[in-house]
Amino acid sequence: MAWLFIVILLILLWVVSLCKILHASRSPSKVAFISNGEAVFHKRNILLVMAHPDDESMFFSPTVIYLASRLHSIHILCMSIGNADGKGSIRKEELYQACAVLKVPVQQVKILDHPELQDGFDKMWSRNLLARIIEQEISSHGIDLIITFDNYGVSGHRNHCDVHQGIWFRKLFVAFSSYTYVNTLRKISP
DSSP states (O other): OHHHHHHHHHHHHHHHHHHHHHHHHHSOOOOOSSOOSSSOOOOOEEEEEESSTTHIIIIIHHHHHHHHHTTOEEEEEESOOOOTTSOHHHHHHHHHHHHHHHTOOGGGEEEOOOTTSOOOTTOOOOHHHHHHHHHHHHHHHTOOEEEOOOTTHHHHOHHHHHHHHHHHHHHHHHHTTTOEEOTTOOEEOO
16 A cells, blocks of 8 residues: 555656646746846856867857857867868967957967867867866856857767767766856855
């Protein structure tokens, strides 16, 4: 008889949880990240993490243009100079030029040329190294939102996927440390 009580209790808990989720999804969000003019506007420190110069133009330019138009502070962290074809210095300069068009100040653009983060389909990047670099940028600029590739890396490029995995590796590390992170990466003391 006790098992019947437990089954009924679990079903009831499931129904209550489902109702709560459905109710929350129908009510308007109280987060005012991107203001529509009615909500309170909050300027964000945003970090765009990408693998190579040209990723900002190929994958993220509409997002960057919109966020810059809303006066959010955008920082770009590019993990390599994109030197797979020996044109890294040219690609680096092209990134700076693109950022000028996208209205991202050059002092908020960081392009790495780390020996363990070289461009290439066959080059695997360390999640741990990426997580450490990203954490340094978050701390030094007070970042509260990260934008990067999806788990497929948009185009399937290994370096793009590694950047995504580096951010998730960092998030998992943080989840088991002494802090809890909310979607906007704000630290909440335990």
